[in-house]
Amino acid sequence: MSRYEQLAQQLREQIRTGVWQEGDKLPSLRETVRRSGLSLMTVLSAYQLLESQGWIRSRPQSGYFVAPAREATGYQAPPPLLPAETVDINAFIFSVLQAGNNPGCVALGSAFPDASLFPRHQLSRSLSRVARQMHAEGTGVTLPPGCADLRRSIAQRYAARGMDISPDEIVITSGALEALNLSLQALTRPGDWVVVESPAFYGALQAIERFQLKAVAVATDPQQGMDLDALALALRQYPVKACWLMSHCQNPLGGSMPAANKQRLLALLAEHGVSLVEDDVYGELYAGLDPPLPIKAWDREGRVLHCGSFSKTLATGFRIGWVAAGQQSEVIQRLQLMSTLSTSAPMQLALADYLSSHRYDKHLHTLRRTLEQRKHIFYRAIQRAFPDSVRVYYAEGSYFLWLELPAHCCATRLYWRALEEGITIAPGRMFAADEQYRHCFRLNASLPWDPRSETAINRLAELIVEIIAEGPQT
Ligand SMILES: Cc1ncc(COP(=O)(O)O)c(C=O)c1O
Structure with missing residues (x-):
């Protein structure tokens, strides 16, 4: 992250936490240059970035002021709940x-x-290496839960965030879409109610239609994620079996849930005995310096099925995703065996090979x-x-x-x-x-x-x- 982006992030955080409130005048450019030791150009770029994002407004000859909160999101909230018996x-x-x-x-x-933007040459090299190896060893079908080295690498990435996920509970799938579909299938029966976001990733709506489920769409805000009061209402009004949502970089809105909301959401679901399908395919594309923790990080009861993917970060066409499924791991493996049998072995092995080079984080x-x-x-x-x-x-x-x-x-x-x-x-x-x-x-x-x-x-x-x-x- 460049210096102006860092400064913009600092100021954004200060606005979010109330250090600067709506209408407040921010320190002048010159004052910020003096305090931070950054150049005028850097400070100006940071202020311009915040202005372009709607956080602040400039007034000619007066300086920069914190914009009204609604302008910062520019977002008109949808109705809190929208039930649909058929999708x-x-x-x-x-x-x-x-x-x-x-x-x-x-x-x-x-x-x-x-x-x-993907490291095509490195991935090609991994594929060639794996192809040579497979030629020597046979066709190498990997049955569910999938390639052990790849599952270990994914478990290590969870561990780096302080999350204790065993490779045994991870099932490798054909993209996150299969992981999400299998998760929903494992948790529901036709006619069950499922909470989704409003607006929602269309894959969730397609799965609900395919499995003949009913949807209750809960208003979702780009800054705060799902409206938790509306969710509480939905959980009281409908016999909900599962909730499917995105904790980070929501598709289509783009925003992520704050950590406190993630914890409250999980507590609400626990109170009503509802499981969560956490769609985290964009989780690695967070803004800022530190990776946010998925909701799964607070899950002590095996209530969250955390679905991830390499499709948006590394290799779209490889179609490799996974689910950290906890106690549902075996059910999901059985469902996978009945539907697609297994995920493509060469692609799994190539990704395992690439990840072993430790270049992923730099990329x-x-x-x-x-x-x-x-x-x-x-x-x-x-x-x-x-x-x-x-x-x-x-x-x-x-x-x-x-x-x-x-x-x-x-x-x-x-x-x-x-x-x-x-x-x-x-x-x-x-x-x-x-x-x-x-x-x-x-x-x-x-x-x-x-x-x-x-x-x-x-x-x-x-x-x-x-x-x-x-x-x-x-
Ligand atoms: C929010 C969301 N979840 C899941 C997926 C599917 O991911 P994959 O390509 O790994 O199957 C997509 C793909 O567009 C997506 O946008």
Whole structure:
């Protein structure tokens, strides 16, 4: 993290903890330069970054002031609870993902980070080494729970965060999606109620539809995560069997839950005997210096099934994820054996080989930094290009931006028009069982800022102007 980012983070923390409150004037640039020993340029960049994120506002000739809290998130809370006895979203998601599956598109709708940020050469070397070894040893199918070396490496990464997870409770899966699906399947029967976020990662909604479950969507805030009062209400009103949520870098909002909320959430679930499927695929893409602890870190009762992945951080196409499943490990292994048999052995071995080189943390460090920088550039460009009536939400960590068009607009209409011009976005309808987010969309800000990205953002801006002018839309 560069010096200006460190300073911005310090100030953000001070605003969050109430050192500086709404309307307070921050120390002047000159004063901060004197106190911190940083250059004027560094301090100015930090203040500008905070301003771009909505934390502070500059007033000409007066200085910088803490912005109202709502502006810092720019977020309009959805209704606290939205129950859905049937979820019917697969057909829509399939049509959107299929239509946008064209390598020629500017993939602003993609859920994956720009592939050029991954260590392709090192992974290729690991794959070749493993291929030679496998050639000598046979085809090497690994039955559940998966490759022992890889499970040990994952357990070591938990241990580095002070978490005691045995390799025996880890099951390697085909991406986190399989881990999440198997976890939900292990915890529920058709007709059960499941708590999800609002808005939610569409994979959760698809799984609920597939397993014929009922969903109660609980309002989720980019800064605080799931609204815990609303969750308490949901747990009182519905016989909930499981909760599926993201503790870090929520998809699509981007934000992460504070530690205190994680603990309260777990206590609430424990009170009602509800298990948690913790989707933590972006957990390594946190902002700041220290990795946040997943909810699983406070779990003493084996209530949390923690699902992770290498898809967003290292090797998208390898399709390797895992679940730290605690006492559900055996059930999940049996379910996996019945469905996909096992995860691809060469890919597991190649990742185990790569992780043994101890390069992963260095790669993650660079990746986090690059993603934050790119997101910041996209954010600024969008603010410049898009009409003022479009709200852009910027959360720290990951690489998503969440945007809200004026309420009368339909982001699915924007999706189809943009697609005709070779640009994809992720329309808000993908993230809820109802029409709640039809005017919203998610953008992937991990792409390099080059003429292609710039043209795409400017073209999107023009399409948005057209759509706003078209008036109420069905
Ligand atoms: C929030 C979330 N969870 C899970 C997944 C699936 O991860 P994987 O690619 O490892 O299956 C995705 C992929 O987009 C995601 O965004």
